[in-house]
Amino acid sequence: MILDALSEVLVKNGLVTAFVFVGALVWISYELSARLSRGHIHGSAIAIALGLVLAWVGGSMTGGSQGLADFSLLAGVGVMGGAMFRDFAIVATAFGADINALKKAGFVAAASVVIGVVLSFVVGSIVAVSFGYTDPIAISTIGAGAATYIVGPVTGTALGAGSDIIALSVAAGLTKSVLVMVGTPFVAPRIGLNSPHAALIYGGLMGTTSGVAGGLAATDPRLVPYGAMTATFYTGVGCLLAPSVLFLIVRAIF
Amino acid sequence: MVIYGVALLSFCMLVGVFVGDVLGELIGVQANVGGVGIAMLLLIILSNLSHHQFRLSAPTEKGVNFWSAMYIPIVVAMAAKQNVIAAVSSGWMAIIAGVAAVAVSFAMIPLLDKIHIGEGGHGDS
Numbered sequence: 429m430i431l432d433a434l435s436e437v438l439v440k441n442g443l444v445t446a447f448v449f450v451g452a453l454v455w456i457s458y459e460l461s462a463r464l465s466r467g468h469i470h471g472s473a474i475a476i477a478l479g480l481v482l483a484w485v486g487g488s489m490t491g492g493s494q495g496l497a498d499f500s501l502l503a504g505v506g507v508m509g510g511a512m513f514r515d516f517a518i519v520a521t522a523f524g525a526d527i528n529a530l531k532k533a534g535f536v537a538a539a540s541v542v543i544g545v546v547l548s549f550v551v552g553s554i555v556a557v558s559f560g561y562t563d564p565i566a567i568s569t570i571g572a573g574a575a576t577y578i579v580g581p582v583t584g585t586a587l588g589a590g591s592d593i594i595a596l597s598v599a600a601g602l603t604k605s606v607l608v609m610v611g612t613p614f615v616a617p618r619i620g621l622n623s624p625h626a627a628l629i630y631g632g633l634m635g636t637t638s639g640v641a642g643g644l645a646a647t648d649p650r651l652v653p654y655g656a657m658t659a660t661f662y663t664g665v666g667c668l669l670a671p672s673v674l675f676l677i678v679r680a681i682f
Numbered sequence: 683m684v685i686y687g688v689a690l691l692s693f694c695m696l697v698g699v700f701v702g703d704v705l706g707e708l709i710g711v712q713a714n715v716g717g718v719g720i721a722m723l724l725l726i727i728l729s730n731l732s733h734h735q736f737r738l739s740a741p742t743e744k745g746v747n748f749w750s751a752m753y754i755p756i757v758v759a760m761a762a763k764q765n766v767i768a769a770v771s772s773g774w775m776a777i778i779a780g781v782a783a784v785a786v787s788f789a790m791i792p793l794l795d796k797i798h799i800g801e802g803g804h805g806d807s
């Protein structure tokens with residue numbers, strides 16, 4: 429009876445429950461970071477990785493698509509980690525950003541968005557072709573999915589691709605976003621991701637808003653506003669280029 | 683007042699997302715074009731108007747900084763609600779496409795980072 433009452437309180441106050449849950453998760457992660465890695469792996473990197481592992485556990489136990497948020501007790505995690513709060517917090521990080529860094533990188537940052545979309549599209553298309561796809565619509569949809577998991581379905585729907593191909597494009601985009609979240613702190617030193625200038629380019633090239641948000645948080649939170657700024661233009665540019673110019677090029681080749 | 687900061691932040695976000703949606707409509711794509719980025723620019727511009735009568739007080743700044751500090755926990759929650767199963771269970775092609783796109787994009791960063799156009803000469807206007 430007490431358990432029922434408790435779970436009712438937790439479900440009813442879902443977002444508040446999520447605050448406690450995420451607070452505990454972050455605390456455990458920072459303890460692990462300090463004790464096991466002696467601070468070498470950033471606490472937030474561990475927290476994000478743990479979050480992804482839990483999302484996998486949640487998904488395999490409930491069969492849903494929302495990770496941990498499919499447990500009714502933790503539905504609030506879905507609200508807290510949803511697009512509204514994510515974008516709200518990203519905008520807040522811009523407060524105090526260096527306006528001169530933005531001005532200096534203006535041109536390169538804009539170019540990096542276009543280069544990023546084209547690059548991911550080409551790589552995704554090549555992988556699709558090497559797996560035996562010859563239909564330009566399927567190739568373009570998978571290529572678009574390698575850009576982000578939003579560009580993929582938007583392109584696929586616009587071109588009239590089958591739902592199986594669209595699902596593959598979403599999976600390619602999800603893989604990208606998960607890998608960017610987990611991988612960024614490890615490659616950051618090697619690719620010189622340590623300045624606002626580099627972060628603006630990183631955001632433009634990677635483009636996955638959630639990947640960039642997680643990756644920079646785990647690398648150096650001060651760089652978040654710069655990467656997030658360019659990343660938010662990527663999906664729009666991708667939805668513009670992939671079903672039009674890029675598709676026409678693919679169709680001309682195949 | 684703290685609420686002034688929160689309201690300013692919210693106002694910037696709504697304006698940005700609205701402009702992003704309108705931009706998307708105008709160029710005919712079914713997506714928001716840079717809404718969050720536009721909101722960030724707006725916030726930077728509004729909070730840099732400090733020389734004039736528009737100056738943010740310390741409590742107002744707290745209202746914005748709180749949400750900035752909540753960023754990492756929100757990202758952790760975001761990670762915990764990802765459809766990881768779909769990413770790892772849909773076969774090798776999707777995974778290879780995603781991994782290859784990330785690897786090539788990472789490799790491109792140092793190349794583009796070398797480009798510093800005119801040290802502030804560009805975009806000064």
